[in-house]
Amino acid sequence: MKTINFSKRILVTLAIAILCCFSAKAQDKGDWSLIPHVKSGAALDFLYFPYDGMVRVDAGVDAKYNFNTYLSLLAGVEYEYRKDHSDNPANWAGETGPGHHHYFRVPVRVEFTYNWFYANFGPYLERSTQPWLTERCHEDFGFGTSTEIGGRIRLSDNSHLRLGLQNQIGFNNVTYHTSYQEKEHWTCKSFIDAMLSVGYEYHF
Numbered sequence: 001m002k003t004i005n006f007s008k009r010i011l012v013t014l015a016i017a018i019l020c021c022f023s024a025k026a027q028d029k030g031d032w033s034l035i036p037h038v039k040s041g042a043a044l045d046f047l048y049f050p051y052d053g054m055v056r057v058d059a060g061v062d063a064k065y066n067f068n069t070y071l072s073l074l075a076g077v078e079y080e081y082r083k084d085h086s087d088n089p090a091n092w093a094g095e096t097g098p099g100h101h102h103y104f105r106v107p108v109r110v111e112f113t114y115n116w117f118y119a120n121f122g123p124y125l126e127r128s129t130q131p132w133l134t135e136r137c138h139e140d141f142g143f144g145t146s147t148e149i150g151g152r153i154r155l156s157d158n159s160h161l162r163l164g165l166q167n168q169i170g171f172n173n174v175t176y177h178t179s180y181q182e183k184e185h186w187t188c189k190s191f192i193d194a195m196l197s198v199g200y201e202y203h204f
Contacts, residue, residue, distance in 0.1 A: 037199030
């Protein structure tokens with residue numbers, strides 16, 4: 001009888017341990033999400049004249065950690081294509097640039113979610129793959145902030161379609177070579193844009 005009771009205790013202990021493991025997994029489910037996304041829109045470029053709307057196209061992926069039902073932290077990497085006026089010689093006293101640039105960006109944002117609605121805000125750092133804006137002007141790095149509001153459409157228990165509108169304000173740190181040995185360092189407002197965003201959020 002003692003052997004049978006001891007065996008029962010072991011089985012009960014194992015069952016409780018297994019249930020605790022499953023319970024922990026159930027609680028952890030949904031803490032992390034992966035969000036691939038694409039964005040497209042127009043930007044008002046302040047580095048070049050005229051200051052009209054230029055094309056922007058963006059693709060990236062974010063990792064999202066949910067602190068609770070309402071607050072999350074997003075961090076990821078993005079690629080962005082930009083068209084600008086650096087190919088106009090009138091902008092730089094006869095000098096010309098490529099007229100387009102490719103950027104890689106690392107954004108970090110805090111997100112608030114309530115039912116289907118979401119809003120996020122945070123800073124980013126970026127670097128161009130073509131840092132020479134013209135023959136004399138070199139872009140060291142860029143930084144700024146992004147704000148996005150939108151809605152989430154449930155596709156399954158673990159996934160949502162995200163549709164949003166994002167606004168970015170960017171700054172550039174640039175070096176201008178006035179002569180062979182002399183340089184000037186500028187930090188200037190580079191753009192303000194509006195982008196339509198489409199993303200797919202998958203919960204692990």
